[in-house]
Amino acid sequence: xxxxxxxxxxxxxxxxxxSLAEAVERDPGTFRMLTGDRPTGPLHLGHYFGSLENRVxxxxxxxxxxxxxxxxxxxxDRSASAGLPEIVIGLVADYLAVGIDPDRSIIFAxxxxxxxxxxxxxxLSLVSVAEIGRNPTVKDEVAASGSTxxxxxxxxxxxxxxxDILSCRATVVPVGLDQLPHLELTRTIARRxxxxxxxxxxxxxxxxxxxxxxxxxxxxxxxxxxxxxxNSVPIRATPDETARLIARAKTDVERVISxxxxxxxxxxxxxxxxxxxRGCDPRQVADEVAGGGAAVLKAAVTEAVNDRxxxxxxxxxxxxxxxxxxxxxxxxxxxxxxxxxxxxxRTVRELMHQHY
Ligand code: TRP
Numbered sequence: 001x002x003x004x005x006x007x008x009x010x011x012x013x014x015x016x017x018x019s020l021a022e023a024v025e026r027d028p029g030t031f032r033m034l035t036g037d038r039p040t041g042p043l044h045l046g047h048y049f050g051s052l053e054n055r056v057x058x059x060x061x062x063x064x065x066x067x068x069x070x071x072x073x074x075x076x077d078r079s080a081s082a083g084l085p086e087i088v089i090g091l092v093a094d095y096l097a098v099g100i101d102p103d104r105s106i107i108f109a110x111x112x113x114x115x116x117x118x119x120x121x122x123x124l125s126l127v128s129v130a131e132i133g134r135n136p137t138v139k140d141e142v143a144a145s146g147s148t149x150x151x152x153x154x155x156x157x158x159x160x161x162x163x164d165i166l167s168c169r170a171t172v173v174p175v176g177l178d179q180l181p182h183l184e185l186t187r188t189i190a191r192r193x194x195x196x197x198x199x200x201x202x203x204x205x206x207x208x209x210x211x212x213x214x215x216x217x218x219x220x221x222x223x224x225x226x227x228x229x230x231n232s233v234p235i236r237a238t239p240d241e242t243a244r245l246i247a248r249a250k251t252d253v254e255r256v257i258s259x260x261x262x263x264x265x266x267x268x269x270x271x272x273x274x275x276x277x278r279g280c281d282p283r284q285v286a287d288e289v290a291g292g293g294a295a296v297l298k299a300a301v302t303e304a305v306n307d308r309x310x311x312x313x314x315x316x317x318x319x320x321x322x323x324x325x326x327x328x329x330x331x332x333x334x335x336x337x338x339x340x341x342x343x344x345x346r347t348v349r350e351l352m353h354q355h356y
Contacts, residue, residue, distance in 0.1 A: 013180055017211040024172060024210070029062035033210075034170035036068035036161075039087045039109075043094040044232035045305070046217045046225035049276045051174060054212065056099040065105040066168050066337065067095055069330075072111050073161075076141065076154040092326045094235055097316035102329045108337035109330065110160075115341035116167040122348055123159050123166070126192045127185065132158060137181045162186040166193075166204050167341035174210040183209045197351040203344075215261075215272055220249035222266040236316050239306040246270070246302045251294040259286040267297070274301045277308035 024031050035055055037043065043052065059065045069091055071084065081087075088109055095107055110116055132138065135158050142150050153160075161182045165173055166189065173183055187206050194202035218224065219231025226232060233245045250266040259282040261268040268282070271289075274297075275282040285304075289297045319326060349355060 013209055014211060017209055018213075020172065020208050020210055021213070024058065024063065025061075028058055029064075031058075031172045032064040032066070032168065032170050033058060033172040033174065034066045034068060034165055034168055034207075035174050036070045036073075036164060037091060038070045038074045039084060039091055040074055041087060041227035042090050042234040042236050043098075044225060044227065044234050045273065046219075046232060048098065048235055049217055050176075050212050050214050052095075052098045052100075054174065054214070059101060059105050060099075063172075065100070066170065067100060067105060067107045067333075068164055068337075069107070069109040070161075070164070071109045072117075072153065073157055076145075076151070076157055089323055089326045089330070090236075090320070092330050093316050093319045096319055096326075096329065097312050098235065102333065106336045106340075107330060107333040109334060110164055112334040113167070113337045113341050115338060115345040116163055117160075118345055119163040119167055119341070119348065120156070120160055122193075122352060123162050123189050124156065126189050126196070127159060131185070131188075132156065135181045135185065137178055140178070158182045158185045159189070162189045165207055166190055167344050168337065169203075169205055169340075169344060170207050171205045172210050173207050174212060177211065180209060183207065193348075197348075203347055203351065215276075217273060217276070218265065218269040220245055222250045222269065233305065235309060236313060236320075238313075239302075242305050243302045246298050246305070249298065249301075251297070255293050256291050257286050257289040257293065257297050259283050267294070270297055270301050274304040277301075277304035 024033075033055070035051065037047070055065060055067070069088055071088060074084070092107055096102065100107065132155060138155065138158060141154065145154075158181070162185060165183075165186050173179075173186075175183055190204035190206045194204055197203070216224075219226065219229055220233070221229070221231040223229060223231060233242055237245065249270055251270070252264055252267055254264070254267075257267060257271065258264065259268050259271045261272070271282045271285045274285045278285070285300065289300055
C-alpha cells in the first residue's frame with residue numbers, strides 16, 4: 001500500500017469505524033458482515049491475527065457472516081492459473097480450520113454466483129469513468145502490476161466489489177486502509193441507487209468499513225506480510241517449516257531484545273508475533289528474551305506459533321484429506337449466496353422497471 005491510498009477521510013473513517021466496532025460488540029446479531037480474500041495462496045498468520053480471529057469471534061457472537069473468495073479479482077493479479085482450484089479449496093480448509101462454521105456462515109466464490117455478477121451492469125451505470133479512474137487503490141494496483149495495459153476488469157473491479165457487498169446487502173465490511181476507496185465507491189453506488197430508484201424505501205443499506213485494530217504483523221523480511229512476497233508464515237505450515245521461516249527472519253545487530261516497533265521494526269515484529277500467539281503483552285516476551293538475543297527470540301517465536309496453531313493445523317490436515325467435503329461446503333455456500341443475490345437482483349430489476 002502506498003501513501004496515496006490513505007485518503008484524507010481516513011481519520012474520520014477511523015472514528016466511524018471505532019463507533020461501529022462498539023455497536024457490533026453491543027449487538028452483534030443485528031449486523032451482516034462480508035469479508036473477502038483473494039485466492040492467491042494459503043492464508044497466513046497476518047490474516048489470522050488481522051482478520052480471521054475476529055471474524056470467528058463475531059460469528060460466534062451471532063453476527064451474520066459471509067466469506068467471499070474473490071476469484072475474479074485474482075485475475076487482476078495474474079492470468080488464470082491451473083492451480084486455482086487447489087488454492088480455492090485450500091482457503092476453504094483454512095476457514096474451517098480456524099473456526100468458520102459452514103452451518104452458520106456462508107463461504108462462497110464470487111465467480112460462481114451469477115446474480116452477483118449480473119449486478120455489475122446496473123452498478124456500472126451509476127458511476128462515471130472519471131470516478132473509477134481517480135480510485136487510488138486501482139492506480140496503485142496498476143502500478144504494482146508493472147503493466148501499462150489496464151484490463152477492463154482491473155479498471156472496473158471496485159464496481160465489482162460493490163456488487164459483492166451489495167448483492168448480500170452487507171452492513172459491515174472489515175477492510176484494511178487500502179480498501180477504503182472501494183468501500184467509498186460502494187457506498188456511493190448504494191446511495192445513488194436508492195435515490196434514483198427507491199427514495200422512499202431504500203433497498204441498499206449503506207455499508208460501513210470496519211478497520212481492524214489488531215497491530216500490523218509484518219513479514220519475515222520486515223515488509224508488509226503478503227502471500228505474493230514469500231515473507232509470510234502460512235497458517236497451515238508444519239512446525240519444521242515454521243522454524244525454517246522464522247529462522248530466516250530479519251533482525252538487527254543489537255544484542256538485547258526489546259519491543260520498540262518504531263525504532264526496531266523487525267525485532268519488534270517477532271516479539272509481537274510471539275505475544276499474539278501467547279495472548280500476552282509484547283513487553284513480557286521482550287523481557288523474557290532480553291540478553292538472549294535473536295537466536296533465543298526466534299526459538300521463542302517458533303514455539304509460540306507452533307503451540308498456538310497446533311490444534312488448528314491438526315484440524316486443517318484432517319480437512320485437507322477430505323477434498324470432497326471441502327468442495328461440498330463451497331458448493332453449498334455458493335448456492336446460499338446465489339439465493340441471497342437472486343433476491344437482490346430480482347428487486348433491482350423491478351425497481352429499474354425491467355419486468356416485462
Ligand atoms: N479487494 C479485496 C482485497 O484485495 C478482496 C475483496 C473482494 C473484498 N471483494 C470483497 C473484500 C468484498 C471485502 C468485501 O483483499
